[in-house]
Structure formats: C-alpha cells, structure tokens
Amino acid sequence: MSEPVIQPLLEPREGIPPVIEDPAALRAAVEAFARGTGPVAVDAERASGYRYSGRAYLVQLRRAGAGSALIDPVACPDLSALDEALREAEIVLHAANQDLPCLAELGFRPRRLFDTELAGRLLGYERVGLGTMVELVLGLRLEKGHSAADWSTRPLPEDWLRYAALDVEVLVELRDFLHDELTGTGKLEWALEEFAAILAAPAHPPRTDPWRRTSGIHRVRSLRGLAVVRELWTLRDEIAREADLAPGRVLPDSAIVQAALDQPRTTKSLTEITPFVGRSARRHLNDWLAAVNRGRTMPEPALPQPVGPGDGPPPANRWADRDPAAAKRLAAARAVVAALADEHRMPTENLLQPDTVRRLTWEPPAPITEESVAARLRALGAREWQIGLTVHPLTKALERLEIKGEV
Template sequence: MTDAQDTAADTPLRTTGGGPPDDGVAADGAPPQEPTPEPIPLLEPREGIPPVVADPEALARVIEAFEAGTGPVAVDAERASGYRYGQRAYLVQLRREGAGTALVDPVGCPDLSGLGAALDGTEWILHAATQDLPCLREIGMIPGRLFDTELAGRLAGFPRVGLGAMVESVLGYVLEKGHSAVDWSTRPLPEPWLRYAALDVELLVDLRDALEKELDRQGKLEWAHQEFDAIASAPPPPPRQDPWRRTSGMHKVRRRRQMAVVRELWTARDRIAQRRDVSPGKVLSDAAIIEAALALPPNAQVLSGLPGFGARMGRRQLEQWQAAVDRAKALPDTQLPQPGQPLTGPPPPRAWADKDPVAAARLSAARAAVSSLAEALNLPQENLITPDTVRRVCWEPPADPTPESVGAALAGYGARPWQIEQVTPDLVKALRITTA
C-alpha cells in the first residue's frame, strides 16, 4: 500500500454541519467531542469593496501595488455566459498580500498584459482554472505557475469542490453565491455584485494554504504540482470542428438533409449573435433549430407554427430562418453532412464486443482496476487517469505490455508521471488478456 493509500482515508481537514444532539455522554461511554462550529457568513471584504479599475491611470497604480506585493496572487474572472456572445471576461478580481484586492474592468482596460507581466514568476491561485484561463489569456494574463483549488479538492478526495463548498468545509466560512449567473456585462456593476466578486478572492490564499497542507498529509502534493504544471503549460485548445453538431437535441436528427438544416440555422444564428453581441440562445433556441430540422417546413407560415417560432417572432425574422432552411433543402446530396463525426480514436466502447472481443475484455478489466485504485486513493477516476487514455491504450496496446512499454504509451497520451506510476501495474495485467 502506498503512502497516499494509507493516509487517504484519514479524517478530512475540517467539516461543518450538524450531528446528533449532544447529551453529554458518547455512545461508547467516552467523553463527548467538541461540536463542529457552525460556519460563519462572510459578508464583507476585510478592506471593504475596492473601486472598479476602468482607466489606464488606475490600472498603472494596481500594477505597481501588485508587483510590490508578496506571496501568491488570487485571481478570478466573471463572464456574461448566457447574455453575451463568447466567453470574454467582464471583471477580473485579484488579491495579494501587501496589495489587497483589486477589481479590474476589462471593458475599460482591455489589455492587461502589463498586469500579467508584473505577476510573472508569481504563483496564481484560481478555482477551476481551465474555466477562466481562456478569457484571461484573451486580455494578456497568462500564468507561468498556478494552484487550482478545485483540482486540489478533487485530488484530496473532497466530495464537493465548488468554491463555496470548499471554503465552508475547509475554512468554516459561508460565501454568498447569489450573483454567480448575473449579466456581468452590465455597467455600472451594482454594489452587491462587486461585493460578491471581491469575496470570491478574499479567502483563496487561505484555501490554497490549507489544501496544500492536506495534500501533503495525504502524500499527494507532488501529484497536484504535476497537474497544475500541465494546466499552466497546455496550449490553447484548437477550434472545434463542426460545432453545430453540439446543438442540444441533435440525437433526434437522423437524416442528412435534416442535419444540413441544423447546420444552416446554427450558422445563421451564430452570425447574428456575434454581430449583436448576444448569446446565441437569445437569438434562437437549440430546441427551435431541432424542430425546424425535423419538420423541414415548406414556407415561413408553416415555420411560424413550430415551437420556438411563435407569434412574438416578426415576419422578417421568420423569413431569414426559412431562407436558411431553404438553403439546406436546395443542397445537392454531395454537400450534405455525413452522420456522426470522423473518429480520431477508438470506436465507442459499446461497439467493442462486436469489433474486437479481446479489446473489450481488456477494457473491462482496465476499467475495473482503475475504479478500484481510485477508490483506494480517495480521488475521482477521471483524475487518476482519463477514460479516453484508458480506451486508447486498451484498443491499441503495446505488442508486449511491459511496465516500460505501457508507461511510454500512457506518456504519449499525456498522462503525468504520478498517474503512470499509479496505474501502470494494473493496466499491464489488463493488457495481457489475450482471450475474451
């Protein structure tokens, strides 16, 4: 048993909440334990709500202050998902010892590369870093080192890893989360929203320090460092191919002509949404696109009777959507989209039993081994090793599955050294299955 396995089941760092009433005597006759203190509501930033930085002069002062600060810097970003087109940042929050908290408006200060440069070499603390890094990268803020408190919580085995849940269970404070889904493109931003935004970074440094100690206690701190380094060094993801295929309800669309309607409507909607800077769902819902694709309406009047194209939609709008439908209907068969997307890896696991029963047996054994190991290590399976990596190595295993060859295959798929060390022995056994 590894050190991590030996310590993973130990008592967690801190928990809050109620328990059985204390009658002064424990069930086994031992002295009663101290009750867990109730979490404390965190209502105000310790230095108050800072002014919003929205001009070059104020930004220069923030850059100077944060460059002179000490220790890691807590960073967060607010987007306007569901309101505006894209995922740009509409507010950036930072906190550092010696500098306090800053709220920066990327609309007034669209280039924050100077702030990013001032923090070069500093560890950035983010919660769910992969969500915020793309919008931060767009405005010139790119960390060289980071600590992801959500990922740290996953590796440490916490059952709930949202920021509010982590702050409560680890630090004993309650964050007010009522403004997480508001329209952050609103100007001016209301004071309650700014208070919420400042509080999101108020305790990130404290949370990071507590989680670092917990990971070290469990023997997982080096694992976390490898994961954080992988996030920080990862290149931006390539643009999605055929993003229209991700339209909600796409599984109902079977015929190629109907798929072409989805593609045309999705493309027209995206163009309009980008021009108007609004969320595509506010222009036309996914459900309406699917309804039109399935019905293939012959004219705008019939289209107006479909769900999502009701009386509130003007004639001009109906005609533009009908034009998109008509374009799809007029396409020659050679230009219709093919069902499904080109596979770049193994086939879906449900098809393995027919295509390659031995590979299916390998995958079954590998999945069982990974599940058991993840449970023993007290962390989610997908953090131990990605399901896609397991599928790929089981579909095309090394000719001679040895620890060295399997480890090399895992590294080729992007597995970190700690993951390779943990899963390789079990995967070698699974890959040596030669009969179904």
Template sequence: MTADTDPAQSGQDDPPGDETVVDLLEPAEGVPPLVADRAALSDAAAALASGHGPVAVDAERASGYRYSARAYLVQLRRDGAGSFLVDPIACGGDLSVLGEALRGVEWVLHAASQDLACLAEVGMRPDSLFDTELAGRLVGYPRVGLGPLTEHLLGVRLQKGHGAADWSRRPLPDDWLTYAALDVELLVELRDAVAADLERQHKTAWAQQEFEAVRLAPPPLPRAEPWRRTSGVHKVRRPGALAVVRELWESRDELAAARDVAPGRLLPDAAIVDAALREPARRDELVAMPVFRGRAQRRLADRWWSAIERARALPRSGWPASAPPPDGPPPAHRWGDKDPAAAARLAAARAALAGLSERTGTPVENLVTPDLVRRLCWAPPEQADAEGVAAALAELGARPWQAELAAPLLAEALQTPVPEPEPDPQES
C-alpha cells in the same frame, strides 16, 4: 510514488457543523473601488507588485449572455496589497501591466482552466499556478466547488447568487461587486489548507504536474463539425434534415458572433431541431411554429428561412453524414460485439483503476482520463509491458505521476484473456 491513505489524514472528515460556520457577507477591508481607468490600473499594478506571497485571481465572464468568452471583471488579492476589482472593458481590454507586475508570483485560481484563456486575452499569463479546485479533486474532497471547499476547510460560508450573471452589464450592481470581491478574499488561505492535505497525502508532486499541464495547455482545436453539438440533434436521422440543422446553426453562429450575443438567445437549439423535424414547406409555416412566431424571431424569419432553403437546395452529395466520422474507439457498450478481447481488457482496466482510486482517495478520472483508457485498451501498444504502457500513456497526454501509478495496472489488464463464449444450452 505512493499516496497516504490514512482516513484521518485524507481531508475527507466531516465538514464543520452549521454552528461552526461563519457567514462572510462583506470583505474584511470593505469592497474595493472599481479600477476603471489606466491611472487606477497603474496604481493597482504597483500595489500588487509590492505585496508578498501568492496572488488570488478570478475572472467573471458573461457565459449565456455573450458569444465571446472575454473577462468583464478581474479580481485580485495579495497580502500586503489588498483586493482589487478591475474592469477590463473600461481599461481598454489590456491588463498586461498587471501581468508584468506579477511576474514570478504564484497565481491561485479556482478551476483555472475556465479563466486562463480570458485572462490571457487581456495580457495576463501566470508563471506559476495553484488550482484549488483541481487540488481538491486530487485530495479526494467530496465537493470541490469554491463555496463547499471554503466552508469545509475554513468554516466560512461565502455569499452566493451571481456566478451566472450577465457581467457585461454596466454599471455593475454593488451586490455583484461584493460577491466578486469575496471570491478572492480567502482564496490564498484556502490554497494553504488544500496544500497541507496534498502534502499529508504525498500528492504535492502530482498537483504540481497537473498545475503545469493546465498552465501550459494550448487552446483547444476547433471542432470539425461544431453544429453536431446542437442539443437534441440525435433526434434528427435523415441527412437532408441534418443539412437543415447545420445551415440554421451556422447562420445563427455567424449572427451571434457579429452581435456578441450567446447563440441560444438568438434561437434555441430546440427550435433548430424542431424546424429540421417538422420540415415546414413555406416561410409562413415556419413562423407559425413555436418560438419562431415570437416577435424577436419574426424579425429574423427571413434569415432562418433562407438557411432552410439553402439546405434544401443542396445536392445529396452536399448533405452531412448521418453520423460524425469516428474519432477514436467506438462507444464502449458496443465493444462486446465488435471486439470481445478489447471489452475484456477495458473491464479489467476499469476494475484495476477503481481499486487504485479507492487506495489513493483520488477520483478515477483524475488518475487517468476515461478517454485515454479506452484508446489504450482498444489499440494496445506493441510493447504492452509496464514500460511500453507508460510510454503510450505519456504519448496520449498522461502526466508522469499518472503513468507511474497506472502503467503496471494497465499493463496487467492488457493481458486479460478473451472470455470463453457461454455454451448454447440447446446444443447440449
């Protein structure tokens, strides 16, 4: 399987100049009314079922405001049916009638992995998928956001400004609804433009395998120690202080889930790390610290202080380890000391994949994920020829097209000899 590398057909030509770009401020048919009851939902489902061609789908969440990742607005558009803005909350959180109406229809989403979970939560699961963002990465567009792609390929500039808004707010402002409707206004046209470049580059089969992988991906496994993702936790070295971080994080997470509030809005990560580092001896010292002395934090001071006391009451055996248990190979920058042969293999693999990326016009991370390459180079398969490497890649989750392209190159990289150590000039 090869990819067309003719620059004239790569999809990376210069975007339309400003004089050719049209600002799209309103949907062509106007902003549709909000679907906010079961009767309107049934009508929308019937209309979408009677449409033709793919359906554009998008969802708006309230990340940064809410603990949950639920959809607070779902947008759909299909030729012959028009656009629909659906309020899942007002419709009882069940949009399965839409999912049934669209059985067998290709769904077009942008960055589908971000929305599929919240759509599934309301009963909407695609049978077929086209992801314009992922397709754009395979083609090799320099910018793959919805706005830049629409401007680059269709010469249309979309309205910006509300993607990170609190979509749990009710009522939804009119300008937000306009923004939401525009997100699906041209999505099917964008799909057709990207699909044409995929076909010109002979990457359609690659894209289809990627789309299916996204569509069928299981939910991610819960992290063993999610509290270690606290921003700034690397500053905390002592295990006893790490116990404070863990107890504060878990107390905050429990309250955030109960209130459906983003954890950082209850207590910023920086405050958790600060409390662990400063080690306040009394509750009064805690509430005198920045952030903790705010009015909202004073109301929760007893909760935070109780978490700190629980951490301090733990025996040493209950303290977390100073570093998380290893999950896979060590950081690549330490390979030279730990295993020079593995470091040589990794350097050769990276160089070979960089060349493949240049030839195909596809980013390295989309050819083979960096984590997969590290795992392969750290612990090569017993059968390290192209066939054995392809099997190892498949076992690690690579798609067939990735294994077909990368296995011969990686098999060669795995044969890289260990570099001879530099002679010590003092010994000569």
C-alpha cells in the same frame, strides 16, 4: 456532537474596492500588487448565457500587502503590465481551465498555478465548488447568488461587486490549507505536475462542424434535415456574433431541430414553431425561412454527410460484439484504476482519464511490458505521477489476460 458553527462571509475586510476603469488606476494597482507578497488570488466573471464571447467582464485579484482589486476589462482590456509584474508569483484560481482562456485574451498568462478545485479533487473532497470548499475548510459561508449573472451589465450593482470581491477574499487561505494537506498526504508533487500540465496545454482547436453539436440533432435522420440544421445554425451564429448575444438567446436549439423536422415553406408555417415568434428571432423571419429553403433544396452533392468513425475507439458498449478481447482488457483496466483511485481517495478520472484507459486497451502495445505500457500512457498524455501509480498494476492485469489466452 454539535455541528460546527459556519460564519457567513458578508463583507470584504477592507470594504468593496472601487472598480478600476482607467489607465492611471490600473497602473497604481499594478504597482501595489508588484509590492505585495505571496500568492495572488485571481478570479474572472463572464457573461455566459448572455453574450456571444467568453470574454471577462470583471477580473478580481487579492494579494497580501496589496489588498483586493476589481478591474473592468472592458475599460482596461490590456493586463500585460499586471502580467509582467506578477510573472514570478503563484496565481491561485479555482477551476483554472474556466478562467485561463479569458485572462489570456487580456494578456494575463500565469507561469505558476495553484488550482484549488483540482487540489480538492486530488485530496478526495466529494464536492469541490468554491463555496462548499470554503465552508468545509475555513468554516465560512460565501454568497453565490450572482454566479450566473449578466456581468456585461454596466454599471455593475454594488451587491454584485461585493460578491465578486468575496470570491477572492479567502482564496489564498484556502490554497494554504490545501497545500498543507497535499504535503501531508504525499500528493503535492502530483498536484504540481497537474498544475504545470494545465498551463502547458495548447489551446483547443476550433471544432469541426460545430453545428453537429446542436442539442436534439439525433432526432434529425435525413441528410436534407441535417442540411437545414447546418443552414439555420450558421445563420444564427452570424446573427449572434454580430449582436454579441449568446446563440441560444437568438434562437434555441429546439427551434432549429423542429424546423429541420418540419421544413416549413412559408413564414406562417415557420411561426407555428413557437420560438420563431420570440422578439430576437421574429425580426429575422425571412432570413430563417431562406435558410430552411436552402437546406431543403440543396443539391445532393452539397448535403452534409454522416459522420465517419473518429480517430479513437468505438463506444465501450459495442466492444463486446466488435472485439471481445478488447472488452476484457477494458474491464480489467477499469477495475485496476478504480481500485487505485479508491486507495488514494480521488476520482478515477483524475487518476487516469477514461479516454486514456479506452485507447490503451483498444490498441495495447506489443509486447505488453511495463516499459511499453508506460510509453503508451505517456503518448496518450498521462502525467508521470499517474504512470508511476498505474503502470505496474495495469501491465500485470493485461499480462494475465494474455497468459490465459483471453486476448
């Protein structure tokens, strides 16, 4: 049997639309999209790895009856009029969690959502990148060469704009196919519940001690070394924020960790750590050295302390030693979820989050009943469709261990 013919998608149907970068052009686009019909395909391009913020540097839209639009949110930072015009429309995004925060910064907040990536996961697609799904479902090949580009560049090159326009060119067609497949497999209500949960999720609170996420920090074993990491990380963050640069472009994590290990006392010894002689880092040599010295000489009461236990269960690989009964509950629950996920052709994490399974089995309700297990799952954030599929087999598995006296 011959392989299906994949057609390259090289040009937008109506050509590359002009970039909207003034109020009059934006008003015209808002009016056109308000007159359009059906779902609205939306995408946003950021400059991750180049700029400090996660803001959007280009917003793409497409709707039947309106065609495609490319909006420069640097020149047009307020999309609240577009948001109001499309308040009743279904917004189609691929991997919505990536784009929703930067769209919200512009005043664009969907009320109805269809996430084609999440739909693909629920339907059991092994690879759910946009290009792969468009190829599998529609037989079209998208060019993905500019996905990691610096979209803060101005003016944007024509081939980048072509790529951006093509990202929404067939997104509604992909949505329509997946919607039909969800309906045919009985999973549409599950998907709609997931989409609603994405829209209802609160914004993530700022991380506590974000410097502790420095890559390679596990190599730093002393509290004074951790103080150096904290001082260097904080200084780097200030420099990056002011210059609107990705922190790693100012100074890589590896340099921070090495300085914490070596604790250099002179600029000469500091520059023996290669990244400190890079163009961005070298201009701040005295500041870096001062930060190292602050950490190295900091009074003991001000030193960062080891991180205490979090509010969740310990790592699962320690359960067998700390609580053998909980380890047996976890193994039984994982087996249940894996079997159900396989039966319904989806990743286990989409059926029930691993953290939910761990918290349920580390501190199970008492007594174990379907009602108590359902309440616990609900309190942990499980959706109703997930509870409906898992509560009975999970309860039975936990009850069997209880009857055997193994918990």
